[in-house]
Amino acid sequence: NAGVTQTPKFQVLKTGQSMTLQCAQDMNHEYMSWYRQDPGMGLRLIHYSVGAGITDQGEVPNGYNVSRSTTEDFPLRLLSAAPSQTSVYFCASSYDGVSSDEQFFGPGTRLTVL
Amino acid sequence: GQSLEQPSEVTAVEGAIVQINCTYQTSGFYGLSWYQQHDGGAPTFLSYNALDGLEETGRFSSFLSRSDSYGYLLLQELQMKDSASYFCAVPNAGKSTFGDGTTLTVKP
Numbered sequence: 001n002a003g004v005t006q007t008p009k010f011q012v013l014k015t016g017q018s019m020t021l022q023c024a025q026d027m028n029h030e031y032m033s034w035y036r037q038d039p040g041m042g043l044r045l046i047h048y049s050v051g052a053g054i055t056d057q058g059e060v061p062n063g064y065n066v067s068r069s070t071t072e073d074f075p076l077r078l079l080s081a082a083p084s085q086t087s088v089y090f091c092a093s094s095y096d097g098v099s100s101d102e103q104f105f106g107p108g109t110r111l112t113v114l
Numbered sequence: 115g116q117s118l119e120q121p122s123e124v125t126a127v128e129g130a131i132v133q134i135n136c137t138y139q140t141s142g143f144y145g146l147s148w149y150q151q152h153d154g155g156a157p158t159f160l161s162y163n164a165l166d167g168l169e170e171t172g173r174f175s176s177f178l179s180r181s182d183s184y185g186y187l188l189l190q191e192l193q194m195k196d197s198a199s200y201f202c203a204v205p206n207a208g209k210s211t212f213g214d215g216t217t218l219t220v221k222p
Contacts, residue, residue, distance in 0.1 A: 031207075031208040032208075033209075033210065035212075040215075041215070042212040042213050042214040042215050043157070043210075043212040045210065045211070056209075058209060090156060090157070094205075101203070101205030101210060102159045103147075103149075103159060103205075103210065104159075105156040105157050105158070106156060
């Protein structure tokens with residue numbers, strides 16, 4: 001199993017550009033989440049999904065969109081990039097969002113917005 | 115809302131024991147998780163406590179007291195490779211909330 005994969009690993013954008021961060025998992029997990037991590041800080045939840053076709057907002061959703069058309073894929077779209085969105089983005093999946101919450105994280109995408 | 119408090123930094127020597135505390139305030143609580151993150155890497159799951167008491171997994175143990183809204187991660191026989199950031203987290207049906215992390219530095 002590849003686990004959770006993310007592309008790209010690094011990205012530089014100019015202010016106002018849009019892009020999609022890709023995330024895929026091959027563990028048949030129902031729960032998937034997107035987090036951002038700023039230097040010296042914890043992970044903040046952007047959006048999450050409890051199954052195909054179901055998404056909801058997390059703590060910091062503004063400026064981001066998600067969709068979940070399949071169990072495997074959970075892309076994150078930046079609508080109009082801003083320097084405040086410079087961060088490391090992690091995608092995670094879990095089998096059960098409550099009983100153990102063992103989340104499996106992808107390697108991250110390091111995004112810089114100029 | 116949810117908030118978790120943990121110390122920002124801890125330093126210890128190789129072979130020692132270190133305890134990383136976490137206090138939480140949540141509107142709904144199912145349990146407390148711990149994750150490890152090495153510099154530049156992805157977080158990896160260490161443990162989960164749903165019930166009060168101590169859970170042991172090798173050199174790492176995790177403790178939870180629901181009545182005190184408190185938990186800790188105990189690392190024994192510290193090794194240099196344990197130098198990393200450690201996060202406590204409260205899971206809630208896909209909406210996990212993480213603390214800001216404790217940076218552990220292990221010195222020779």
